[in-house]
Amino acid sequence: MCLLYQISTGLLTVLALPLLLCLAIRRKYRGRLVRRLGWELKQQLAQLSSSSARNFWIHALSVGEVTSALPLVRGLRDSYPDANIIFSVTTRSGMDIARKLFDPDSGVLIVDAPVDVGPVVPFFTGLIKPDLFILVETDFWPHWLHFLARQGIPTILVNGRISSASFQRYQRFSALFRPMFATFTLLSMQTEADAAAVISLGLDAGRVKSLGNLKFDTSHLQAGQSAQENISDNKQQYGFAPAAPLWICGSTHRGEEVVIFEVLVRLRTSLPDLQLLLAPRNIERRQEIVALANQFGLSTRCWSEDRTGRGPLLILDTIGELVACYPMADVVFVGGSLVAEGGHNPIEPASAGVPVLFGPHMEDFSEVAAGLVEAGGAQQVVATDELYTALQHILTSAAVHQSMAQSAWRYVELNRGVVDRHLQSIQTVLDTGAVNR
Known part of the structure; x- marks a missing residue:
């Protein structure tokens, strides 16, 4: 299955090149596109502490996912004050909100998310050197997730949920989605129903937990x-x-x-x-x-x-x-x-x-x-x-x-206390590389 993903990713890279070139020509997309390809990432990461014990890479798709992540980011900062937190965002609106929520004194470095083609994800990963990757709710990219798994980097899905439409899609294309979800060290779902839906796709129940919705703990x-x-x-x-x-x-x-x-x-x-x-x-x-x-x-x-x-x-x-x-x-x-x-x-x-x-x-x-x-x-x-x-x-x-x-x-x-439950599971993953079962 990994070979299948490598082949499909290579084909996707070839097919995506014309689109990337077209986007690069347009001023509206040019700035973000080159950053999503890794331009200036090394300079941005130079702001981080080189003596940090850990690097946490958190990724969010857009506005909703960024706001969901806020209480967890604050919890991580309190629990691991010396850690580097790199927060990547896919959309422009999500980036704007992230910059409002995480001021320069928060110790959170905000970067554009990598384009999931070819050598881009390996380039980002090599520079960030994450000890843990946290994906907020959605924005699943197979090449990205499989590469992290091959590198032995623990990955956690937080605030996960599955709509009925998504569940039907996952079932229909289970040959593609099941191995992708299997790359996660822990799938933390919002509800018991979400957890049951994930397990029904054929995933290891020991890697799935229902820890609640992070928005219950959004302090502001x-x-x-x-x-x-x-x-x-x-x-x-x-x-x-x-x-x-x-x-x-x-x-x-x-x-x-x-x-x-x-x-x-x-x-x-x-x-x-x-x-x-x-x-x-x-x-x-x-x-x-x-x-x-x-x-x-x-x-x-x-x-x-x-x-x-x-x-x-x-x-x-x-x-x-x-x-x-x-x-x-x-x-x-x-x-x-x-x-x-x-x-x-x-x-x-x-x-x-x-x-x-x-x-x-x-x-x-x-x-x-x-x-x-x-x-x-x-x-x-x-x-x-x-x-x-x-x-x-x-x-x-x-x-x-x-x-x-x-x-x-x-x-x-x-229903508060969701962040604490997530932090306990994160510590377990960091200590053992797995979830308590």
Whole structure:
């Protein structure tokens, strides 16, 4: 199987060369592409301590994976203060967020991820010399993972999860995916269901653990961290009236905004000062959403275009700001759930101590969603009328609002400790090169 991967990788390199050359010509991609091929990597790594006992290489695909990794990176820094931490990121937006989260004093070196072709990964690995490689959630590259395994470098998947669509793909092409997953020393999955899915692919159960979702331990999301006056200031910063209720809809997809605007118009008959912050999953859809709002007679502001305006409806069309907005909300709707997109992570608003609503399509976060509903911190709605009724109930009853907010926060608190479990497993891997079985 390794020979098969070597042959396929060689073919991929030959086929990718024309594409790489085309990208290199375009100014938009040129800078990142040459860095992803290893340009200036040696100079960047020169900033690291040459006397460090260990080098940790952590890789994340984009914004979501970078934010998931934050508590683990902080835990590693506290547990191994003398270690070098090299954090590679694939996408430009993920790189921007990583630079915001890990300031120069954090001791984390941020680099562009290698292109998984030919000699690039061996070049990166030879310069970084990792004692441990940690992959966050996704972005599986077979050549990369197989090369690390051949070099005897322990590799850990953290915050792993498998959607139903991914699981079907892994089963269909098991001859390719099973040996790739088998390169991991440890597969740390978010839930027991995720762990069972991995094992069912034919992997060694001794290498699979369910250690929980790292976002439970994201320190900057703890509820109650903002005093009421700070929430008021933040609402004014975003152009909202501080005393009026605010509904936040996060990571929405096409087909959901029409429902949201319809419900907003209906709610305003009894709650005329209700405000809305809508953050689309794809910020490039801003003008489409503005046009849709106009059809409902709603005047909107786009945050990327106007940061001084005021008004009750704001489209948050920037990357990396949504999480910090959640504490301002009176209620949050989690997008990707009224349409069949698998939903998005409800832990972030729950961590802010805010009542959470989502639609029927929460397949990618089914255990967390079910846990929040059972705890009383969230409610699942199926259609427009249910969303309207739930919002009306939460926004007009102080007792209902307080009960859901406290239940959401308690659910998150009860599930903290994920980083500590990961650190224990990491130490075991470092000590023995394997997982306790």
